[in-house]
Amino acid sequence: MDDTPLSAATGVPRPGLPRPGAPATLFVCITCRLAPDETEPRAGRRMHDAMVAAHQRHPDAARLAVVPVECLSNCNRACTVAFAGPGRWTYVHGDLAPEAADDVVAGAVLYAGTADGLVPWRQRPERLRKGVISRVPPLFPA
Amino acid sequence: MDDTPLSAATGVPRPGLPRPGAPATLFVCITCRLAPDETEPRAGRRMHDAMVAAHQRHPDAARLAVVPVECLSNCNRACTVAFAGPGRWTYVHGDLAPEAADDVVAGAVLYAGTADGLVPWRQRPERLRKGVISRVPPLFPA
Numbered sequence: 070m071d072d073t074p075l076s077a078a079t080g081v082p083r084p085g086l087p088r089p090g091a092p093a094t095l096f097v098c099i100t101c102r103l104a105p106d107e108t109e110p111r112a113g114r115r116m117h118d119a120m121v122a123a124h125q126r127h128p129d130a131a132r133l134a135v136v137p138v139e140c141l142s143n144c145n146r147a148c149t150v151a152f153a154g155p156g157r158w159t160y161v162h163g164d165l166a167p168e169a170a171d172d173v174v175a176g177a178v179l180y181a182g183t184a185d186g187l188v189p190w191r192q193r194p195e196r197l198r199k200g201v202i203s204r205v206p207p208l209f210p211a
Numbered sequence: 212m213d214d215t216p217l218s219a220a221t222g223v224p225r226p227g228l229p230r231p232g233a234p235a236t237l238f239v240c241i242t243c244r245l246a247p248d249e250t251e252p253r254a255g256r257r258m259h260d261a262m263v264a265a266h267q268r269h270p271d272a273a274r275l276a277v278v279p280v281e282c283l284s285n286c287n288r289a290c291t292v293a294f295a296g297p298g299r300w301t302y303v304h305g306d307l308a309p310e311a312a313d314d315v316v317a318g319a320v321l322y323a324g325t326a327d328g329l330v331p332w333r334q335r336p337e338r339l340r341k342g343v344i345s346r347v348p349p350l351f352p353a
Contacts, residue, residue, distance in 0.1 A: 096347060096348060136348075138348055140346075141345055142302075142343045142346040149345075151345070151347040153347060159347055161344075161347060201284045202284070202344060202345050203283055203284050203344050203345045204284040205293045205301055205347075
């Protein structure tokens with residue numbers, strides 16, 4: 070279940086609030102569109118919902134929080150997610166789609182299992198080997 | 212002076228270690244190249260060095276640490292920087308060049324002056340209005 074706190078004002082999830090006890094966060098852009106698809110709900114929202122379902126099924130779900138975000142500023146290479154966690158490099162992955170949900174959750178759980186956020190390239194699910202948009206070092210390395 | 216700690220093993224700066232007391236960090240990719248320029252030092256290194264100089268001249272330098280990084284994974288839209296700080300959204304900016312150093316440092320100081328990392332678009336230096344590569348929410352909002 071996605072129990073991300075909602076903003077009282079807008080009903081939109083408060084970005085960046087990790088689930089207590091989860092060592093890493095999978096941020097999912099819910100405003101991403103896959104052009105020329107103009108249908109609602111948007112591809113980003115559908116991908117998020119598929120990731121919540123994949124997360125529920127994952128045996129190591131407790132390692133990870135799945136948090137929806139409105140725009141990760143990667144609109145041209147949607148759909149988009151980010152992996153983040155204390156002491157870890159932050160990774161933004163693009164060129165995704167709702168069908169990638171299971172692979173991305175599996176990759177995020179691997180990420181959560183590292184101390185520094187660096188998952189060796191060969192160990193990553195196929196969908197996460199290409200489409201790296203950016204990475205940023207931790208402010209406070211573990 | 213750039214007093215970023217260096218790795219004992221490699222002499223390469225330890226990424227992500229903010230200067231004590233600086234509320235925000237400007238990460239600068241020193242491995243970026245501007246194709247077809249193959250000269251050394253690379254454009255990223257030259258941009259970093261120009262930013263260290265711009266930072267020294269800035270009256271609000273104490274707000275910011277300038278930290279070199281080997282690869283922010285935005286090679287196709289070099290040169291690249293990231294703005295990060297506790298409680299703040301992390302921004303990656305690309306399509307930069309050594310000549311942008313003063314503007315980027317000015318923008319990073321504005322970023323450092325916010326609680327959440329959100330600098331209104333109109334207040335940003337021109338070079339930072341385009342070229343946003345990604346943004347990621349804070350894990351622990353301020």
